[in-house]
Amino acid sequence: MPLDLTADVVALTAALVDIESVSGNEREIVDAIEAELSGLDHLTVTRIGNSLVARTDLGRPERVVVAGHVDTVPLNDNLPSRNDGTLLHGLGSCDMKGGVAVALKLAAGLPEPNRDVTYLFYECEEVDAARNGLKLIAEQRPELLKADFAILMEPSGAGVEAGCQGTLRVEVSTTGERAHSARSWRGVNAIHGAAEVLNRLAAYEARRPVIDGLEYHEGLNAVLINGGVATNVIPDRCTVTVNYRFAPDRTEAEALDFVRGFFDGFEVELTDSAPGALPGLDRPAAKAFVEAVGGEVGPKFGWTDVARFTVLGIPAVNYGPGDPTLAHKQEEHVPTEQIVRCESTLRDWLGG
Amino acid sequence: MPLDLTADVVALTAALVDIESVSGNEREIVDAIEAELSGLDHLTVTRIGNSLVARTDLGRPERVVVAGHVDTVPLNDNLPSRNDGTLLHGLGSCDMKGGVAVALKLAAGLPEPNRDVTYLFYECEEVDAARNGLKLIAEQRPELLKADFAILMEPSGAGVEAGCQGTLRVEVSTTGERAHSARSWRGVNAIHGAAEVLNRLAAYEARRPVIDGLEYHEGLNAVLINGGVATNVIPDRCTVTVNYRFAPDRTEAEALDFVRGFFDGFEVELTDSAPGALPGLDRPAAKAFVEAVGGEVGPKFGWTDVARFTVLGIPAVNYGPGDPTLAHKQEEHVPTEQIVRCESTLRDWLGG
Numbered sequence: 001m002p003l004d005l006t007a008d009v010v011a012l013t014a015a016l017v018d019i020e021s022v023s024g025n026e027r028e029i030v031d032a033i034e035a036e037l038s039g040l041d042h043l044t045v046t047r048i049g050n051s052l053v054a055r056t057d058l059g060r061p062e063r064v065v066v067a068g069h070v071d072t073v074p075l076n077d078n079l080p081s082r083n084d085g086t087l088l089h090g091l092g093s094c095d096m097k098g099g100v101a102v103a104l105k106l107a108a109g110l111p112e113p114n115r116d117v118t119y120l121f122y123e124c125e126e127v128d129a130a131r132n133g134l135k136l137i138a139e140q141r142p143e144l145l146k147a148d149f150a151i152l153m154e155p156s157g158a159g160v161e162a163g164c165q166g167t168l169r170v171e172v173s174t175t176g177e178r179a180h181s182a183r184s185w186r187g188v189n190a191i192h193g194a195a196e197v198l199n200r201l202a203a204y205e206a207r208r209p210v211i212d213g214l215e216y217h218e219g220l221n222a223v224l225i226n227g228g229v230a231t232n233v234i235p236d237r238c239t240v241t242v243n244y245r246f247a248p249d250r251t252e253a254e255a256l257d258f259v260r261g262f263f264d265g266f267e268v269e270l271t272d273s274a275p276g277a278l279p280g281l282d283r284p285a286a287k288a289f290v291e292a293v294g295g296e297v298g299p300k301f302g303w304t305d306v307a308r309f310t311v312l313g314i315p316a317v318n319y320g321p322g323d324p325t326l327a328h329k330q331e332e333h334v335p336t337e338q339i340v341r342c343e344s345t346l347r348d349w350l351g352g
Numbered sequence: 353m354p355l356d357l358t359a360d361v362v363a364l365t366a367a368l369v370d371i372e373s374v375s376g377n378e379r380e381i382v383d384a385i386e387a388e389l390s391g392l393d394h395l396t397v398t399r400i401g402n403s404l405v406a407r408t409d410l411g412r413p414e415r416v417v418v419a420g421h422v423d424t425v426p427l428n429d430n431l432p433s434r435n436d437g438t439l440l441h442g443l444g445s446c447d448m449k450g451g452v453a454v455a456l457k458l459a460a461g462l463p464e465p466n467r468d469v470t471y472l473f474y475e476c477e478e479v480d481a482a483r484n485g486l487k488l489i490a491e492q493r494p495e496l497l498k499a500d501f502a503i504l505m506e507p508s509g510a511g512v513e514a515g516c517q518g519t520l521r522v523e524v525s526t527t528g529e530r531a532h533s534a535r536s537w538r539g540v541n542a543i544h545g546a547a548e549v550l551n552r553l554a555a556y557e558a559r560r561p562v563i564d565g566l567e568y569h570e571g572l573n574a575v576l577i578n579g580g581v582a583t584n585v586i587p588d589r590c591t592v593t594v595n596y597r598f599a600p601d602r603t604e605a606e607a608l609d610f611v612r613g614f615f616d617g618f619e620v621e622l623t624d625s626a627p628g629a630l631p632g633l634d635r636p637a638a639k640a641f642v643e644a645v646g647g648e649v650g651p652k653f654g655w656t657d658v659a660r661f662t663v664l665g666i667p668a669v670n671y672g673p674g675d676p677t678l679a680h681k682q683e684e685h686v687p688t689e690q691i692v693r694c695e696s697t698l699r700d701w702l703g704g
Contacts, residue, residue, distance in 0.1 A: 165534065169583055180677070181595045182517065182654035184571035185558070191574035191592070192554040198547035206537070219536035222543035223583050228576030231521055231595060231624075235575060240543070243533045243583060272583075302534035325535070 003032045005108035009343045010088060010336045013101040016070075017081040017090040023071040023131075026050040026123040030070060033104065033121055042111040043119075046144060051122035051133035053144045054107055062285060063116040065150035065314065066107075066346070067305070068100040069125030069133065076330045087333040095327035098334040099153025099320035102343045106350065114351030118147055125305060129274075134305050138312060149285030150309040151346070155322030156300070158338040158345075160293050162286070162317045163248045164300040164307055165216060166276030169223075170259055172197050172240045173267045179234045187234030191227045194238040197266060198222065201242070204262075209247045212279040214299035216247035220262070241271070245301065248276030277307040280315030292349040293319065355384045357460040361695045362440060362688045365453040368422075369433040369442040375423040375483075378402040378475040382422060385456065385473055394463040395471075398496060403474035403485035405496045406459055414637060415468040417502035417666065418459075418698070419657070420452040421477030421485065428682045439685040447679035450686040451505025451672035454695045458702060466703030470499055477657060481626075486657050490664060501637030502661040503698075507674030508652070510690040510697075512645050514638070514669050515600045516652040516659055517568060518628030521575075522611055524549050524592045525619045531586045539586030543579045546590040549618060550574065553594070556614075561599045564631040566651035568599035572614070593623070597653065600628030629659040632667030644701040645671065 003015055021029040030050045038045045043054040050070075072092035081090035088098070100121060107119045122133030129135060138145055174194045179187025207218045220242065227238030242263075246255040252273045260268050280286050281297065290297055300306065300318055309316035321338035355367055373381040382402045390397045395406045402422075424444035433442035440450070452473060459471045474485030481487060490497055526546045531539025559570045572594065579590030594615075598607040604625045612620050632638050633649065642649055652658065652670050661668035673690035 167534070167584075180654065181571060181573055181575060182519070182597050183569075183677070184573050184597070185569065189553075189573055191577050192550055194577070195547060195550035195554045198544055198550060201541075202544040202547045217535075217537065219533060221533055221536050221541055221586055222579070223533060223585060223587060224580030225543050225546070225577055225590060226580075227574070228578075228593065231575050231593060232519075233575060234573055238577060241580070241583060245534050245536070302532065325532070 003036050005036050005104055009101050009105050009339050010083065012104060013088055013093065013098045013339055014081040014083060016097040016101055017092050018079065020075065020079060021071055021092070022074050023124050023127040026070050030121065030123070037107060040108060043107065046141070048137055048140060049123060049133060051137055053137065054119040056113060056116050058112065058116055060114065060116040063118060063147045064285065065118045065120060065145065065147045066103045066153065067120035067122065067134065067150060068096055068103050068153040069123070070100060070121050071123055071126050073126050073328050078330055078332070083336065086335065088336055089333040091332065093334045094155050094322035094332040096154055096320055096322065098322055098339040099155070102339060102346060103153055105343050106346055110347065110350055110352045117350065118144065134308055138308065145312060147314050149283070149289065150314045150316035151289070151319050152304060152306050152316055153320035154304050154318045155320050155324045155327060156318040157323055158321050158342050159295050160290055160297045160317050160319050161300040162214060162279035162281055162297050163211065164277045164302065164304050165218070165248060166246045166250065166252060166255060166274055167303045168244050168252060168255055168259070168273040169271045170242050171269045171271055172242055172263050174238045176234065176236045178229060178236045181232045181234055184234050190235050190238040194227065194240060197240050197263065200262060207247060209249050211247065211249050212281045214279055214297065216299045217301060218247055219245040246276060248278045251275065274303055275307055275311065277310035277316065280310070283315040286315045286317065289317065289349065293345055355388050357388050357456055361453050361457050361691050362435065364456060365440055365445065365450045365691055366433045366435060368449040368453055369445050370431065372427065372431060373422055373424055373444070374426050375476050375479040378422050382473065382475070389459060392460060395459065398493070400489055400492060401475060401485065403489060405489065406471040408465060408468050410464065410468055412466065412468040415470060415499045416637065417470045417472060417497065417499045418455045418505065419472035419474065419486065419502060420448050420455050420505040421475070422452060422473050423475055423478050425478050425680050430682055430684070435688065438687060440688055441685040443684065445686045446507050446674035446684040448506055448672055448674065450674055450691045451507070454691060454698060455505060457695055458698055462699065462702055462704045469702065470496065486660055490660065497664060499666050501635070501641065502666045502668035503641070503671050504656060504658050504668055505672035506656050506670045507672050507676045507679060508670040509675055510673050510694050511647050512642055512649045512669050512671050513652040514566060514631035514633055514649050515563065516629045516654065516656050517600060518598045518602065518604060518607060518626055519595065519655045520604060520607055520611070520625040521593060521595050521623045523621045523623055524594055524615050526590045528586065528588045530581060530588045533584045533586055536586050542587045542590040546579065546592060549592050549615065552614060559599060561601050563599065563601050564633045566631055566649065568651045569653060570599055571597040598628060600630045603627065626655055627659055627663065629662035629668065632662070635667040638667045638669065641669065641701065645697055
């Protein structure tokens with residue numbers, strides 16, 4: 001069934017939710033979006049894999065990106081959608097087809113926005129970074145992403161969340177010497193040796209730096225621990241996987257330095273790292289957007305693709321309907337009022 | 353090829369090593385032993401599965417068991433046997449076909465020992481207790497095991513090792529509350545909660561009680577640790593598997609009480625338990641044997657089937673050729689001199 005972009009934004013969200021689009025399976029939903037947008041004279045549509053870029057080209061002095069990923073985490077007995085009058089329930093309702101519906105309504109219904117707009121609908125945000133549609137466009141067609149400001153329509157409770165914290169993971173390992181556990185004094189127990197690693201973590205006090213008026217909140221946590229050979233052997237290795245979420249006033253290199261210092265005396269191996277993004281609220285485009293939306297601006301704790309825009313030199317914020325803490329939950333849902341409000345706010349800001 | 357029980361004991365050990373008999377695959381070696389022993393008038397041979405009981409029945413006032421398991425741990429590129437003139441190398445050479453060869457030489461060559469002897473050759477000592485041949489005989493034909501004293505020919509460096517330590521395993525668990533690691537303060541980290549478990553283990557001081565003149569040496573060790581859900585989730589559970597090796601002055605119940613008290617405040621679940629065995633050196637049969645063998649008596653740290661005899665009310669010792677710390681190693685071997693010495697000592701003690 002084709003999408004009806006003239007329907008109200010809540011009905012459009014429900015229609016998008018009802019097209020299953022778990023990461024890797026976005027063809028159908030992107031086909032449906034492409035079918036509607038490619039027929040519109042005011043948009044130039046480019047398809048890259050299962051991602052779409054739809055641009056106005058009105059020669060405006062400012063260009064903004066409005067972006068959303070079309071994929072979801074795996075099914076969890078939460079389709080089709082259900083609208084109870086206040087909340088729209090279903091997989092992807094919160095993360096983030098409400099935001100995608102808003103972007104589609106604007107793309108179709110605003111032929112002459114006061115700023116040129118680059119709409120992005122992209123694949124594979126919920127899986128390995130290597131498959132991320134936004135990353136692939138940035139690598140293959142970076143000219144399509146040029147802009148002064150970007151709005152990523154990730155759920156943020158219909159408020160502006162600026163910047164995002166970085167994240168890195170290290171493996172902190174201890175070593176020992178194997179021995180039969182019947183003669184344990186002949187070995188050195190690497191699991192016992194990890195006590196100090198856990199003691200330091202348990203005593204950690206989080207930094208909470210204020211940046212552009214926003215208070216971030218770091219976190220340093222063991223997320224996995226593994227050690228041991230067999231139930232009758234003194235273990236010679238124990239590995240603690242530690243996740244550091246760091247405020248965007250630290251670079252990845254500074255964050256890693258901190259972690260290495262924190263675990264001084266232990267073997268520390270970096271396994272994964274992604275930078276944070278500064279709020280960028282001092283940039284004129286961002287300032288104007290925040291003023292238009294009104295309300296409090298909050299910091300983004302979780303990592304989002306906002307950081308990818310920052311790397312491209314484009315200030316970006318999260319702004320979309322839905323409670324971010326419901327993302328990836330079986331019971332995810334979105335307040336219909338927030339979808340409507342986000343559409344209305346953005347429409348006003350774009351001069352509609 | 354049939355076994356030649358008239359060959360010297362080292363050649364017989366080599367022949368036994370060259371019949372592969374990994375646990376569960378003992379048929380061939382037991383067939384070969386049965387073929388030789390069942391032809392001897394002075395022995396009554398009973399087969400139970402792939403275990404053999406061969407008894408003299410001379411009406412002697414005292415009866416002793418001489419026992420050995422015929423299985424080995426898995427192959428590790430260490431067959432066939434190789435005799436370098438001093439050491440016999442190969443899978444099972446140390447654990448424990450040298451001892452089995454000694455028992456076979458005595459069984460065949462001593463038609464009229466000064467004590468009645470029950471020779472045991474049994475299967476599946478190296479695997480789950482449920483399959484252990486000695487356990488199965490004790491359950492199915494306990495009358496075959498009645499005796500005043502038992503010699504288990506496990507490797508003990510050709511010295512007497514008395515008693516054995518008990519062993520139990522518990523899982524010590526901590527719990528917490530899951531949360532996304534980007535908002536870690538909303539959760540409770542169960543891995544950090546395990547720091548105190550490891551602190552107590554690292555600070556543990558081993559008991560070293562002296563029993564019948566033998567100094568035991570306990571051990572309390574984390575052998576496995578596991579925790580975590582995913583690399584972006586605050587973990588809600590962490591489990592430390594702890595192995596307690598306890599001296600034979602403690603019962604299994606006392607040992608468990610100690611461990612529960614040690615980890616007071618944590619969830620402790622018993623997963624495995626086996627009793628120790630007191631040295632029993634005050635029993636006349638044991639005393640006489642120790643005097644006959646001469647040399648120092650040592651404590652047995654590792655758990656062996658000696659404990660099964662103790663449960664049956666039969667004092668028992670380990671006495672066999674080979675270094676017990678080489679058992680289960682790829683490079684296991686046995687000094688040929690020790691095999692010869694064990695045979696000679698036992699032959700003398702049995703009045704040969």
